[in-house]
Amino acid sequence: MKKSLTMTDKPNPMPNLRSSIFVKTHEEILTRDDLIELLSIMKESELHRLYKTAYGVKRRYVGDKVYLRGIVEFSNKCKNDCFYCGIRKSNDKIKRYSMSEEEIVFAAKRCHEQQYGSIVLQSGERTDKEFISFVERLVLQIKMISSGKLGITLSLGEQSIETYRRWFEAGAHRYLLRIETSNKGLYQKLHAKEQTFETRFSSLLALKSIGYQVGCGVMIGLPGQSIEDLADDIIFFKHMDIDMIGMGPFIPHSDTPLACAKSDFEDQKISLFKLCLKMIATTRIYLKDVNIASTTALQVLDDFGREMGLKAGANIIMPNITDTRYRSYYKLYDNKPCVDEDSKTCGDCLIRRVEAIGERVGFNQWGDAPHFKISD
Numbered sequence: 021m022k023k024s025l026t027m028t029d030k031p032n033p034m035p036n037l038r039s040s041i042f043v044k045t046h047e048e049i050l051t052r053d054d055l056i057e058l059l060s061i062m063k064e065s066e067l068h069r070l071y072k073t074a075y076g077v078k079r080r081y082v083g084d085k086v087y088l089r090g091i092v093e094f095s096n097k098c099k100n101d102c103f104y105c106g107i108r109k110s111n112d113k114i115k116r117y118s119m120s121e122e123e124i125v126f127a128a129k130r131c132h133e134q135q136y137g138s139i140v141l142q143s144g145e146r147t148d149k150e151f152i153s154f155v156e157r158l159v160l161q162i163k164m165i166s167s168g169k170l171g172i173t174l175s176l177g178e179q180s181i182e183t184y185r186r187w188f189e190a191g192a193h194r195y196l197l198r199i200e201t202s203n204k205g206l207y208q209k210l211h212a213k214e215q216t217f218e219t220r221f222s223s224l225l226a227l228k229s230i231g232y233q234v235g236c237g238v239m240i241g242l243p244g245q246s247i248e249d250l251a252d253d254i255i256f257f258k259h260m261d262i263d264m265i266g267m268g269p270f271i272p273h274s275d276t277p278l279a280c281a282k283s284d285f286e287d288q289k290i291s292l293f294k295l296c297l298k299m300i301a302t303t304r305i306y307l308k309d310v311n312i313a314s315t316t317a318l319q320v321l322d323d324f325g326r327e328m329g330l331k332a333g334a335n336i337i338m339p340n341i342t343d344t345r346y347r348s349y350y351k352l353y354d355n356k357p358c359v360d361e362d363s364k365t366c367g368d369c370l371i372r373r374v375e376a377i378g379e380r381v382g383f384n385q386w387g388d389a390p391h392f393k394i395s396d
């Protein structure tokens with residue numbers, strides 16, 4: 021029988037985790053049942069052991085540094101209608117904005133001066149010609165103002181293979197496109213009819229074929245999602261040979277069709293937070309040499325969420341460098357943190373927080389995942 025996520029607070033039916041599973045985590049490939057077992061851990065002592073094991077795997081395979089990705093959320097205009105997302109086109113309660121080319125390039129300059137090493141350009145989804153050329157110009161300019169030094173990641177949703185290629189040729193080398201859930205039935209329930217799982221899947225294949233470092237990820241705690249689904253998500257990342265992972269909790273937004281999930285969310289914040297850390301740790305142990313982000317959404321569940329993500333095996337953080345003027349309009353979910361801070365304060369604060377837990381920041385470096393270099 022499938023374990024429902026809304027039931028994860030129930031005690032683990034297994035009184036003690038097989039201690040052999042931790043021995044297995046070192047070298048052997050874990051089975052799907054092993055992944056489910058790790059994701060089902062409830063005992064504090066076993067959780068700590070899981071995080072510690074994952075942390076050790078991270079140090080061994082991707083080194084002892086945390087890499088930064090300054091993220092600019094440059095527009096909330098979107099043609100899609102994802103049921104979970106606050107910037108979906110049917111949400112007429114938000115003010116729509118698009119930053120100008122100058123504003124985005126200015127943010128990129130700051131990102132470079134602050135020695136972040138890489139920038140992420142993210143926005144709602146558009147596929148019109150104007151948008152495609154706009155992004156191409158941005159990539160070219162960011163390359164120019166940083167003398168090619170700033171790594172460029174795009175997170176602009178599903179596009180044609182020609183568009184992906186154009187942006188790659190302009191100088192973008194990483195692309196983030198979450199699968200959201202690898203359960204096709206659940207995916208379809210969370211999206212409008214015209215947004216198909218197949219298109220999302222083939223977009224990921226297209227990105228890989230062009231030569232991008234490809235980032236993927238899921239939301240954790242979606243209505244109707246099971247522990248088995250999450251184990252399958254991790255296996256999906258492996259099958260797709262994914263280089264970078266970004267996962268975070270699903271946080272209901274009041275002006276979306278999934279606003280009804282709000283009361284469950286409030287009741288289950290603590291167990292959801294633990295589940296997110298377990299996902300990070302289990303993914304690290306299973307995939308080993310990929311980059312894993314400790315996402316901003318983790319901080320909604322716990323003030324030290326992002327730091328704890330790093331301790332559970334993540335190695336990337338993404339300071340928000342969007343102009344404060346626009347931040348409150350890019351609300352994918354309720355209670356988004358850091359919407360009032362300017363980008364310098366936000367970045368400094370995050371770096372201080374990372375260093376306070378004894379992690380070292382890899383300034384001025386791209387920090388590519390060894391997995392990409394190895395499979396290259």
Ligand code: SAH
Pocket residue numbers: 104105106142143144145175176177178196197198200238239268269270271272273317352353354
């Ligand atoms: N349009 C781009 C990027 C914007 S959305 C794209 O589709 O890739 C970026 C990510 O935010 C999504 O992939 C989704 O996983 C996450 N997100 C959206 N709504 C969310 C919510 N309510 N809770 C948590 N994460 C959410």
